[in-house]
Amino acid sequence: MPSRATRLFSRELTIPLATSLIALAAWEVLVHAGFLRAAFFPPPTNIASTLLGLAAGGELWLHAGTTLGRLIVSFLMALIPGTALGLAMGWWIGMRLTADPLVKLLFPIPSIAFFPVVIFYLGLSEWGLLLTAAITPFLLIAVQSASAVESLERTLLEAVLNYGARGLRLFLRVILPAALPRLFIGYRLALGVGFIVTVAVEMVAGKHGLGGFLWHSWQILRIEEMYVGLMLIGLLGILVTYGLEALADRLMPWQVDLLRLKGQR
Amino acid sequence: MAAATKIEIRDVEHVYQSDFSSVPALASVNLTVSDGEFVALLGPSGCGKSSLLRIVAELLRPTAGSVQIYSSTNKENGRPKTALVFQEYALFPWRTVLENVVFSLEMRGIPRAERLAQARCVLDRVGLESFSAAYPHQLSGGMRQRVGIARALAAQPEVLLMDEPFGALDAQTRTVLQEELLRVWESERKTVLYVTHSIDEAVYMSDRVVLLTARPGRIKAEYSVELPRPRKMEMRGWNSYTKMSLDIWACLREEVETAMSHE
Amino acid sequence: MARRQASWRVLVSPLIVVVVWELLSAAGVLRPNYVPPPSQLGPHLLALLAGGELWRHLLVTLYRLGLSFIFALIPAVLLGLSLGMSRSARLALEPLLTSLYAIPKIALLPLVMLVLGVNERTLIFTSTLTSFVQMTVSTMGGVLAVDRIVLEAGKNYGATGWRLFRYVLFPSALPDIFTGMRIGLSLTLVLVIAVELTAAQEGLGAFLWTAGQTFSAKNLFSAFIVIGALGLTLTYGLERIGNWLMPWRERSSAAMFL
Numbered sequence: 001m002p003s004r005a006t007r008l009f010s011r012e013l014t015i016p017l018a019t020s021l022i023a024l025a026a027w028e029v030l031v032h033a034g035f036l037r038a039a040f041f042p043p044p045t046n047i048a049s050t051l052l053g054l055a056a057g058g059e060l061w062l063h064a065g066t067t068l069g070r071l072i073v074s075f076l077m078a079l080i081p082g083t084a085l086g087l088a089m090g091w092w093i094g095m096r097l098t099a100d101p102l103v104k105l106l107f108p109i110p111s112i113a114f115f116p117v118v119i120f121y122l123g124l125s126e127w128g129l130l131l132t133a134a135i136t137p138f139l140l141i142a143v144q145s146a147s148a149v150e151s152l153e154r155t156l157l158e159a160v161l162n163y164g165a166r167g168l169r170l171f172l173r174v175i176l177p178a179a180l181p182r183l184f185i186g187y188r189l190a191l192g193v194g195f196i197v198t199v200a201v202e203m204v205a206g207k208h209g210l211g212g213f214l215w216h217s218w219q220i221l222r223i224e225e226m227y228v229g230l231m232l233i234g235l236l237g238i239l240v241t242y243g244l245e246a247l248a249d250r251l252m253p254w255q256v257d258l259l260r261l262k263g264q265r
Numbered sequence: 266m267a268a269a270t271k272i273e274i275r276d277v278e279h280v281y282q283s284d285f286s287s288v289p290a291l292a293s294v295n296l297t298v299s300d301g302e303f304v305a306l307l308g309p310s311g312c313g314k315s316s317l318l319r320i321v322a323e324l325l326r327p328t329a330g331s332v333q334i335y336s337s338t339n340k341e342n343g344r345p346k347t348a349l350v351f352q353e354y355a356l357f358p359w360r361t362v363l364e365n366v367v368f369s370l371e372m373r374g375i376p377r378a379e380r381l382a383q384a385r386c387v388l389d390r391v392g393l394e395s396f397s398a399a400y401p402h403q404l405s406g407g408m409r410q411r412v413g414i415a416r417a418l419a420a421q422p423e424v425l426l427m428d429e430p431f432g433a434l435d436a437q438t439r440t441v442l443q444e445e446l447l448r449v450w451e452s453e454r455k456t457v458l459y460v461t462h463s464i465d466e467a468v469y470m471s472d473r474v475v476l477l478t479a480r481p482g483r484i485k486a487e488y489s490v491e492l493p494r495p496r497k498m499e500m501r502g503w504n505s506y507t508k509m510s511l512d513i514w515a516c517l518r519e520e521v522e523t524a525m526s527h528e
Numbered sequence: 529m530a531r532r533q534a535s536w537r538v539l540v541s542p543l544i545v546v547v548v549w550e551l552l553s554a555a556g557v558l559r560p561n562y563v564p565p566p567s568q569l570g571p572h573l574l575a576l577l578a579g580g581e582l583w584r585h586l587l588v589t590l591y592r593l594g595l596s597f598i599f600a601l602i603p604a605v606l607l608g609l610s611l612g613m614s615r616s617a618r619l620a621l622e623p624l625l626t627s628l629y630a631i632p633k634i635a636l637l638p639l640v641m642l643v644l645g646v647n648e649r650t651l652i653f654t655s656t657l658t659s660f661v662q663m664t665v666s667t668m669g670g671v672l673a674v675d676r677i678v679l680e681a682g683k684n685y686g687a688t689g690w691r692l693f694r695y696v697l698f699p700s701a702l703p704d705i706f707t708g709m710r711i712g713l714s715l716t717l718v719l720v721i722a723v724e725l726t727a728a729q730e731g732l733g734a735f736l737w738t739a740g741q742t743f744s745a746k747n748l749f750s751a752f753i754v755i756g757a758l759g760l761t762l763t764y765g766l767e768r769i770g771n772w773l774m775p776w777r778e779r780s781s782a783a784m785f786l
Contacts, residue, residue: 015619015620016620019619019623020623098540098541100538100541101537101538104538105542105760106756112725113733113759116725116736116740120743120748196715196718203722204722214635218639218642223642226639229635230635230636230638324684348685349681351677353677356681359700373686400776420685420686
């Protein structure tokens with residue numbers, strides 16, 4: 001088996017890294033040579049020093065933290081009721097018949113469209129922002145959770161009931177692990193949408209957070225700061241998109257091989 | 266009278282190379298198959314039998330050695346050298362049953378009316394004529410494999426290659442399909458290379474059982490199956506059948522144990 | 529499962545909601561200026577549509593959405609196919625594509641506005657980019673997910689080179705390409721409306737925002753309903769088209785999200 005070090009220097013990592021560095025270097029050169037307008041595309045070195053300056057100042061941490069916090073809170077606001085509703089929908093047919101049409105009706109609505117309606121009643125408040133960012137994710141999680149329960153193999157349940165697992169034990173030991181992959185698909189989608197909405201609302205409402213910081217720096221034409229904001233949003237985005245994937249692999253190691261076979265890892 | 270040579274596998278070796286390792290799959294395989302012979306390739310997991318099949322199918326280039334397939338006529342007739350039947354069926358999900366079967370004829374440029382007629386004929390032989398317009402996902406595993414076999418036959422290959430075709434099916438379906446395959450095969454008597462890990466299947470189906478060692482695979486032994494054709498279920502109870510199966514197992518056993526210790 | 533029978537039952541819950549809403553309004557629990565009852569909302573919406581103003585906004589939004597989609601479609605599919613088939617191209621472009629995919633495109637708006645100005649062009653560019661990135665990633669994923677043995681079967685049965693692509697690889701990847709189109713349209717709609725909220729004079733987002741600013745609850749809900757209807761038509765309409773185009777797709781209730 002190859003050592004960790006050889007893995008790290010594999011082609012999969014070095015080529016993307018190399019091309020990124022080359023691209024950044026090219027950017028730097030082109031700006032200094034005058035081919036790229038510095039006003040629009042400040043050299044990466046300037047952006048880097050701005051980043052360090054802001055990071056030292058502390059303001060940046062506030063913005064990043066705010067956005068991250070909003071993301072987490074709105075996600076939890078969607079996760080808990082969403083999973084509960086979804087599991088209920090999957091388990092009891094009555095629940096499904098009632099809630100399913102409503103959920104199916106609401107989730108395709110562009111998530112951002114909820115914002116003006118929400119703030120009409122709640123004003124331009126933190127709750128308004130959080131609620132807006134939680135609605136579509138809530139619906140997505142509900143649908144995926146319902147689907148997860150529905151797709152549980154009947155024989156699996158029968159076998160387990162036969163071996164004496166009831167109630168909570170049944171739930172924790174059997175239903176949850178079996179449903180986890182599907183649930184994670186819902187979480188992944190929900191987090192993605194929640195992130196988009198959070199940033200969009202922050203930009204529209206201009207209230208702290210990375211979105212607000214980004215918008216504000218553009219307005220006062222502090223372009224290097226704008227790039228810093230953009231970078232951080234990007235990093236957060238990568239964390240959201242791929243971090244959850246990594247977490248999923250950790251929690252469900254049995255899925256990893258399956259996904260590898262399918263070429264999805 | 267000796268039948269003409271159909272397949273000649275000479276000194277074939279294969280090593281899988283990756284960035285980190287090299288895995289020898291096959292080591293110096295030499296095999297000759299006569300025209301119309303049904304040969305079973307038997308061996309433990311990982312012995313390279315599937316790799317060998319893919320080498321014969323020209324999907325894989327061996328690191329050494331060569332494979333020669335002789336055509337039944339001397340002219341170029343457009344017929345493909347091989348047609349593979351896969352364990353996982355490998356049907357084209359976006360095509361109906363009929364469209365799947367007709368695929369190789371379509372690739373060869375045979376005119377529409379003619380190729381559809383040929384395909385329908387083959388489907389009839391495997392008993393799936395009424396499912397021509399169905400999609401693979403609507404069919405059971407056994408039916409899908411029948412489509413796979415029909416697709417292979419419709420291609421009119423010189424040699425039929427089968428990679429554990431019934432491995433994914435339940436035992437009952439498997440038995441039924443084994444008999445069906447033999448029935449369909451009887452009429453044309455194509456040359457067949459049949460990979461399996463089941464001794465019963467190898468003995469029941471073939472004229473010759475070729476035993477491969479654990480990885481890296483090479484030919485350990487060959488057994489000539491003297492049972493008369495057409496094969497019948499009762500033969501599974503015959504003494505000669507049982508004896509041969511036990512002999513093969515005795516030889517195969519140590520290879521299986523070697524293979525298991527590799528993991 | 530009683531799936532077939534449930535087709536009319538789908539309407540029951542929404543209808544109950546509407547009825548309860550109306551009753552609460554009639555009982556005085558919901559103030560009409562604050563939460564207009566369906567009985568007032570319906571006529572108001574129809575009046576807006578008949579009057580032409582709402583139609584105009586709808587068409588503007590549709591135009592922006594459609595244009596971006598059409599601009600992005602072919603380049604994205606072509607790029608996605610190339611990336612899926614070529615490992616070196618994939619490795620080279622991966623950092624850029626990954627970063628773009630992870631960033632909400634609305635965050636790119638300030639940069640685009642800087643370079644292109646604050647105008648319609650910027651909006652179209654950004655929304656085209658949204659469609660483009662999504663469809664490229666989905667297409668690439670579709671190609672990468674093609675079952676290797678199906679490709680082997682294709683080769684074995686006579687499809688080589690270009691024909692392997694046309695007759696095996698492309699049809700195999702088609703469902704994922706189509707899903708990419710659907711998700712791309714959804715995300716682009718979100719972007720267009722988000723931008724319209726504060727940065728445009730016309731379009732459903734603009735109308736929605738103005739309704740809120742002028743405290744017209746009836747306009748607010750009317751706009752919301754039209755936007756919702758648009759979203760619903762896109763999602764379910766495309767699903768229908770997908771089923772017609774690709775009858776071999778296995779359908780599951782949650783598959784439409786993936």
